[in-house]
Amino acid sequence: MPLRLYNTLSGKIEDFHSIDGNRVRMYACGPTVYDYGHIGNYRTFIAVDLLYRFLRQSGYDVRYVMNITDVDDKIIRNSARDGVTVQQYTAKFQQAFLEDSAALNIQPPVLVRATEHIKQMADFIAELVKKGFAYRTEDGSYYFRIARFPKYGKLSKKDFAGMTDGARVDVDEYDKDNARDFALWKAPKPGEASWDTSIGPGRPGWHIECSVMSMEQLGPSFDLHAGGEDLIFPHHENEIAQSEALSGKQFARYWFHARFLLVEGQKMSKSLGNFFTIRDLVLKGHKPSSIRWLLTQVPYRNQLNFTFDGLKSAASSVEKLRNFKFRLTSTQFPAGANPAMAQLATETTTRMKSALDDDLNTAEAQAAVFDMVRKANAAFDASEVRKEDVPCLLSALDKFDEIFDVLKDDDQPKMKAVLAWARAEGREEDISPELQELAGSAQLSDEQVNQKLAEMQAARNARKFTESDTLRAELIAAGIIVENTKDGVRWRRK
RNA sequence: GGCGCGGUACCCAAGUGGUAAGGGAGAGGUCUGCAAAACCUUUAUACGUGAGUUCGAUUCUCACCCGCGCCUCCA
Numbered sequence: 001m002p003l004r005l006y007n008t009l010s011g012k013i014e015d016f017h018s019i020d021g022n023r024v025r026m027y028a029c030g031p032t033v034y035d036y037g038h039i040g041n042y043r044t045f046i047a048v049d050l051l052y053r054f055l056r057q058s059g060y061d062v063r064y065v066m067n068i069t070d071v072d073d074k075i076i077r078n079s080a081r082d083g084v085t086v087q088q089y090t091a092k093f094q095q096a097f098l099e100d101s102a103a104l105n106i107q108p109p110v111l112v113r114a115t116e117h118i119k120q121m122a123d124f125i126a127e128l129v130k131k132g133f134a135y136r137t138e139d140g141s142y143y144f145r146i147a148r149f150p151k152y153g154k155l156s157k158k159d160f161a162g163m164t165d166g167a168r169v170d171v172d173e174y175d176k177d178n179a180r181d182f183a184l185w186k187a188p189k190p191g192e193a194s195w196d197t198s199i200g201p202g203r204p205g206w207h208i209e210c211s212v213m214s215m216e217q218l219g220p221s222f223d224l225h226a227g228g229e230d231l232i233f234p235h236h237e238n239e240i241a242q243s244e245a246l247s248g249k250q251f252a253r254y255w256f257h258a259r260f261l262l263v264e265g266q267k268m269s270k271s272l273g274n275f276f277t278i279r280d281l282v283l284k285g286h287k288p289s290s291i292r293w294l295l296t297q298v299p300y301r302n303q304l305n306f307t308f309d310g311l312k313s314a315a316s317s318v319e320k321l322r323n324f325k326f327r328l329t330s331t332q333f334p335a336g337a338n339p340a341m342a343q344l345a346t347e348t349t350t351r352m353k354s355a356l357d358d359d360l361n362t363a364e365a366q367a368a369v370f371d372m373v374r375k376a377n378a379a380f381d382a383s384e385v386r387k388e389d390v391p392c393l394l395s396a397l398d399k400f401d402e403i404f405d406v407l408k409d410d411d412q413p414k415m416k417a418v419l420a421w422a423r424a425e426g427r428e429e430d431i432s433p434e435l436q437e438l439a440g441s442a443q444l445s446d447e448q449v450n451q452k453l454a455e456m457q458a459a460r461n462a463r464k465f466t467e468s469d470t471l472r473a474e475l476i477a478a479g480i481i482v483e484n485t486k487d488g489v490r491w492r493r494k
Numbered sequence: 495g496g497c498g499c500g501g502u503a504c505c506c507a508a509g510u511g512g513u514a515a516g517g518g519a520g521a522g523g524u525c526u527g528c529a530a531a532a533c534c535u536u537u538a539u540a541c542g543u544g545a546g547u548u549c550g551a552u553u554c555u556c557a558c559c560c561g562c563g564c565c566u567c568c569a
Binding site (some may be wrong): 326 | 519525532533535
């Protein structure tokens with residue numbers, strides 16, 4: 001079954017076919033680096049990450065480009081406020097974006113930056129002027145003439161038919177022809193960052209960068225264009241207008257938009273106090289894997305309610321999956337094979353694939369793997385798992401993790417990094433005891449843990465329970481989870 | 495006002511014209527020196543309200559109530 005995706009352009013779920021065989025070219029709108037990214041930003045980035053991973057798992061060779069908007073009004077305002085250049089101001093937040101993305105296991109796209117494409121933007125605008133799609137105003141700004149592009153509104157399903165530019169055509173050089181015409185280029189203002197270009201001094205409008213960079217990287221027509229739902233209008237609508245006006249060809253074929261999330265049932269906003277960056281959550285002691293999991297739990301087109309209960313619940317879910325893998329890889333099984341296990345693994349993989357084929361139904365894909373975990377665990381308990389079953393089950397699990405990427409227990413170093421960052425930023429008061437505990441539990445090396453465990457076992461065997469309980473308490477205090485099973489003692493880090 | 499989305503158990507949340515996935519939490523159990531951890535089992539006569547279509551609706555249609563998004567720079 002082919003991948004089916006909701007296409008904002010058609011308003012329908014469509015079969016996905018790439019333009020060029022098994023090659024897929026996709027572009028996603030990335031962050032504006034004026035601040036640390038929040039969980040809403042990362043919901044979108046993770047949704048696109050899942051799409052990227054699933055396309056590759058489905059056999060496509062994917063070129064995935066994402067822009068970084070490193071110049072805009074807020075950046076200019078804030079850098080002026082801080083008395084630094086635009087580049088100096090954004091460097092820190094670009095770095096933070098890369099770190100946070102890595103912490104959430106977002107696979108890196110090809111990154112392109114607006115400030116590195118100023119010349120191309122000027123050329124692009126000059127070409128639009130030549131073709132009559134853009135005009136210059138008296139102050140030296142450039143606007144796109146919407147009335148020249150009849151399909152304007154096709155993505156956002158807005159009707160601009162009533163808008164003409166006839167009445168004010170004679171004031172062309174003084175003002176915008178039409179209130180809806182949007183800025184391609186903004187004339188410089190005193191004290192603001194500005195670039196000298198062939199079309200005059202100034203700085204780019206917001207939309208032009210994505211047209212220029214996507215077409216430069218992927219060609220005038222490409223397969224997929226992604227972003228948050230708020231970008232449908234005006235940003236993506238304007239990108240289509242500019243790009244198609246210039247090339248005369250269809251710009252992106254499939255438009256993929258992730259829905260906004262809610263935080264504790266309300267729209268995220270600074271005034272409500274429910275506005276969180278990834279770092280805020282880690283500082284509160286939440287693992288990056290919990291955040292990633294929570295953000296993948298609800299299919300990307302549905303509203304996701306991000307709550308702290310949900311975050312705890314996500315942590316438990318990830319634990320359950322990791323425990324399963326741990327059990328699979330740390331147990332000695334009797335030789336042989338139980339055909340039911342291979343079949344279970346195959347069924348799970350099939351169900352997972354058809355779930356993701358169905359417009360990335362992550363909830364259903366996760367349900368499939370949890371069903372497998374439960375059934376396999378039951379088989380474990382009944383001693384019905386054999387040695388040859390392990391690779392089958394592991395392979396299904398790995399296939400799942402190629403998309404969701406939460407099984408590897410790499411939370412601790414990431415949390416340590418946030419801890420170090422918070423100290424460097426002078427935010428000690430924001431560091432929760434939970435983070436201290438989780439980030440600090442590597443105080444004991446593996447050897448030391450094994451040593452203590454051996455001592456504990458010796459004490460237990462000698463029925464010196466007071467002594468063994470003391471050792472156990474020490475280990476727990478160091479963030480080590482000790483499991484006594486009928487096969488012996490196992491441990492892992494919290 | 496225009497366009498669009500959603501209301502499913504204690505919480506989160508899939509899904510289907512034929513009688514409700516999954517996760518968390520709770521309860522019970524297995525294991526254990528006791529615990530913990532882990533695992534298993536279990537938890538919706540019911541899917542916002544009312545009406546209609548249908549042999550049959552949570553699933554389709556209409557109305558209403560509630561929540562949410564976009565409508566010029568917020569992912």
